[in-house]
Amino acid sequence: MTQAPAAAVEVSGLSAGYPGVLALQGVDLRLTAGTITALVGANGSGKSTLFSALLGLRAPLAGTIRLYGKPPQQARRRNVVSYVPQHDTIDHTFPLTVAQMVMMGRIPHQGPTRRPRRADRAAVAEALEQVGLAELRRRTVGELSGGQRRRAFLARSLTQQAPLMLLDEPFAGVDRGSEELITATLHALRDAGTTVLVSTHHLDSLADLADEVVLLHRRVLAAGPPSAVLTESTLAGAFGTVLADDGGAADSTEDGAGRQEAPWS
Numbered sequence: 001m002t003q004a005p006a007a008a009v010e011v012s013g014l015s016a017g018y019p020g021v022l023a024l025q026g027v028d029l030r031l032t033a034g035t036i037t038a039l040v041g042a043n044g045s046g047k048s049t050l051f052s053a054l055l056g057l058r059a060p061l062a063g064t065i066r067l068y069g070k071p072p073q074q075a076r077r078r079n080v081v082s083y084v085p086q087h088d089t090i091d092h093t094f095p096l097t098v099a100q101m102v103m104m105g106r107i108p109h110q111g112p113t114r115r116p117r118r119a120d121r122a123a124v125a126e127a128l129e130q131v132g133l134a135e136l137r138r139r140t141v142g143e144l145s146g147g148q149r150r151r152a153f154l155a156r157s158l159t160q161q162a163p164l165m166l167l168d169e170p171f172a173g174v175d176r177g178s179e180e181l182i183t184a185t186l187h188a189l190r191d192a193g194t195t196v197l198v199s200t201h202h203l204d205s206l207a208d209l210a211d212e213v214v215l216l217h218r219r220v221l222a223a224g225p226p227s228a229v230l231t232e233s234t235l236a237g238a239f240g241t242v243l244a245d246d247g248g249a250a251d252s253t254e255d256g257a258g259r260q261e262a263p264w265s
């Protein structure tokens, strides 16, 4: 009997939300270790909420989450998971250089003094090289363009060297070259055994990017290889006219999950 591939992420019956908004309902998800999964869904379909729950930042209303067998908060403490946020929260008037910001990814590897060692400096240099920012390492983060900043946040996550990486819309607002660079970086990570979950609105490049696609609309509408998931009917379910018909609690609210929106807005 062949064994099922190891699960990096196992989510079962997850419901999560905000006061008056059920953003996720009964979500089941299984990510195989060493694969790239694209998380796709209309605005307000629950992608960021799912990331928050996976990171242990939003407690489930129901269901369980395991990241490499550990509950989210424990997984974060043990450096099982790194995260590239959709919006950064850094004060860009603060004179933090790109290299210093990327070094923050090394905190889980440093002792209580947090003094960077040779391995830390090497990891930062390698990550900056990988995302094409080596030349800009002495600039302040505030001096970077939006696309460069996204690459810097990716570099910070790379230095963390966690087995699971979550990326919330890393392709938003980046040019074609940056998109290709980020995709190549994720492929290299995957080939080295890292598990990647990446949300994106770029449906055209999904087949090149991901091994698996999860189509989310408060629930998982479809999951599997891109060719199986990206069909007219499943996409219509996620982005089209059947959106408001599934009668969940969130439909009675004014949340985005119950609204019909253009998928790429």
Ligand SMILES: Nc1ncnc2c1ncn2[C@@H]1O[C@H](COP(=O)(O)OP(=O)(O)OP(=O)(O)O)[C@@H](O)[C@H]1O
Pocket (backbone or CB within 6 Å): 018, 019, 021, 023, 041, 042, 043, 044, 045, 046, 047, 048, 049, 050, 254, 255, 256, 257, 258
């Ligand atoms: N802080 C919050 N308070 C209340 N409701 C929220 C909050 N954050 C998100 N929501 C609601 O939860 C639902 C899911 O939002 P979420 O941000 O997870 O969607 P998303 O798929 O990441 O959207 P987008 O593609 O626009 O980033 C939406 O209805 C949204 O309005």
